[in-house]
Amino acid sequence: MIDPADYALWNSGVPRPYLKALSSDDLLAESDGVRVRDSGGRWYLDGRSGLWNVTLGYGNTRVKEAIKQQVDKLPFANSYGYGRPAQVTVDCAEALVGHLPEGINHVRFASNGAQAVEMALQLSRFLRLRAGQPERMAVFAMWDGFHGQGPGAGMVTGVPYLHHQTGPMLPEVHHAPGPFSHGATPGVSDMERLIREFGPERVTAVIVEPVVGEGGHILSPEYLGSLGRFCREHDIHLIFDEVVTGMGRVGDFTRAGQLPDVTPDIITLGKGITSGYVPMSAVAIHDRLYEQLHERTTGDTALSVGSTNDGHAVAAAAALAVIGALTEDGVLENVRRREADLLAALGKLQAQHPELTGFRCLGLFCGLELGEPGGPSWSPGKVNKLRMALEARGVLSSSLRVVPNLMLMPPLVITEDDVAEIAGALDGALTDVKSGRLPESGFAKAMG
Numbered sequence: 001m002i003d004p005a006d007y008a009l010w011n012s013g014v015p016r017p018y019l020k021a022l023s024s025d026d027l028l029a030e031s032d033g034v035r036v037r038d039s040g041g042r043w044y045l046d047g048r049s050g051l052w053n054v055t056l057g058y059g060n061t062r063v064k065e066a067i068k069q070q071v072d073k074l075p076f077a078n079s080y081g082y083g084r085p086a087q088v089t090v091d092c093a094e095a096l097v098g099h100l101p102e103g104i105n106h107v108r109f110a111s112n113g114a115q116a117v118e119m120a121l122q123l124s125r126f127l128r129l130r131a132g133q134p135e136r137m138a139v140f141a142m143w144d145g146f147h148g149q150g151p152g153a154g155m156v157t158g159v160p161y162l163h164h165q166t167g168p169m170l171p172e173v174h175h176a177p178g179p180f181s182h183g184a185t186p187g188v189s190d191m192e193r194l195i196r197e198f199g200p201e202r203v204t205a206v207i208v209e210p211v212v213g214e215g216g217h218i219l220s221p222e223y224l225g226s227l228g229r230f231c232r233e234h235d236i237h238l239i240f241d242e243v244v245t246g247m248g249r250v251g252d253f254t255r256a257g258q259l260p261d262v263t264p265d266i267i268t269l270g271k272g273i274t275s276g277y278v279p280m281s282a283v284a285i286h287d288r289l290y291e292q293l294h295e296r297t298t299g300d301t302a303l304s305v306g307s308t309n310d311g312h313a314v315a316a317a318a319a320l321a322v323i324g325a326l327t328e329d330g331v332l333e334n335v336r337r338r339e340a341d342l343l344a345a346l347g348k349l350q351a352q353h354p355e356l357t358g359f360r361c362l363g364l365f366c367g368l369e370l371g372e373p374g375g376p377s378w379s380p381g382k383v384n385k386l387r388m389a390l391e392a393r394g395v396l397s398s399s400l401r402v403v404p405n406l407m408l409m410p411p412l413v414i415t416e417d418d419v420a421e422i423a424g425a426l427d428g429a430l431t432d433v434k435s436g437r438l439p440e441s442g443f444a445k446a447m448g
């Protein structure tokens with residue numbers, strides 16, 4: 001047993017008391033299907049899929065075997081620059097584009113979501129410079145949107161505290177309220193309005209999550225269709241960040257694939273691309289950008305982005321296996337069925353607990369709003385208490401630091417019984433919070 005005060009693990013994003021309160025018993029030690037066990041011996045149904053990435057649960061044989069075989073065969077090959085990529089990496093890209101919207105036929109793999117987002121932004125700006133448009137550098141993103149952390153990804157993420165915590169970040173980034181934001185103009189796209197006011201000829205790209213992770217706000221097909229037309233009209237690159245929505249979460253390979261009226265120029269993927277078994281992400285681009293990339297570059301001036309492990313052979317083998325699972329093992333159909341179960345269960349819960357003031361699900365991407373009936377929303381701290389009460393009842397979920405919502409992001413392979421178990425635990429946890437019956441652990445208290 002390690003004294004928590006002495007953990008060597010440096011876990012950013014939380015104050016020290018949290019780590020101190022985390023006893024060795026709280027650490028996760030084992031998994032089985034959609035469940036994880038902590039070192040103290042308690043099993044949990046993982047209603048947040050790790051960090052929204054373990055989409056096939058922890059025991060997918062297809063993915064595990066593919067990883068083992070690739071480690072034996074060829075654990076690494078260099079996909080960067082003039083290296084020779086592994087056969088499996090090339091095969092993975094071919095298989096992936098077969099499930100992306102028409103015209104999006106080129107994939108570059110990266111290692112995490114933030115890197116994919118930064119690569120997409122770099123590609124957009126690079127094409128402007130090559131086209132002799134150095135004045136066209138501005139990027140627009142959405143308040144409350146999440147695109148990762150780091151000097152570029154953290155800057156497009158619409159969470160102000162991230163923009164100032166480490167000094168200067170990526171310049172020329174602007175944010176607009178989303179249609180769900182409190183400050184949104186009714187009946188108007190603030191994104192389009194603000195870009196018009198700013199000058200569309202100075203904007204290189206707009207980046208949005210088609211379902212905004214902080215709260216699970218589903219951007220409507222009409223909103224995104226209009227944004228797509230606006231971007232085409234003004235030659236602005238439209239980037240769909242599908243790090244969460246992609247790879248099955250919404251019941252298809254991408255949200256873009258469900259929207260016939262809009263095709264983005266760039267799609268970023270991550271998280272579920274390998275079901276979280278090994279790190280990987282991807283930047284998929286439309287033919288029209290790919291052509292420009294080559295028209296305007298020579299060997300000396302090619303866009304240089306990437307890092308050592310991009311397109312890693314083991315990750316590519318895992319991603320190929322995930323694609324196999326989504327297409328051949330009925331996972332996408334399961335998402336659609338369980339979405340219906342979850343919506344029905346949440347409807348019933350809402351009738352008993354008016355504090356559940358709203359909920360949104362697209363596939364197995366669910367945001368739950370909480371508040372006093374007819375009164376204010378719960379604070380993030382109170383939502384956190386609900387999360388801990390739910391955890392004490394054996395179900396893991398996510399609460400958000402900025403938006404006071406509880407997120408249910410279960411693995412895409414959950415069963416009807418699993419949904420009933422989540423709903424039963426949530427019923428009990430809502431009652432616990434109302435009656436002030438909260439978990440006793442130091443960990444739960446430090447979270448509050």
Ligand SMILES: Cc1ncc(COP(=O)(O)O)c(C=O)c1O
Pocket residue numbers: 112113114115117146147148149209213241242243244270271
């Ligand atoms: C929509 C979205 N984009 C990008 C990222 C960043 O991904 P990563 O944490 O792998 O860098 C996240 C992470 O949660 C995300 O939700």
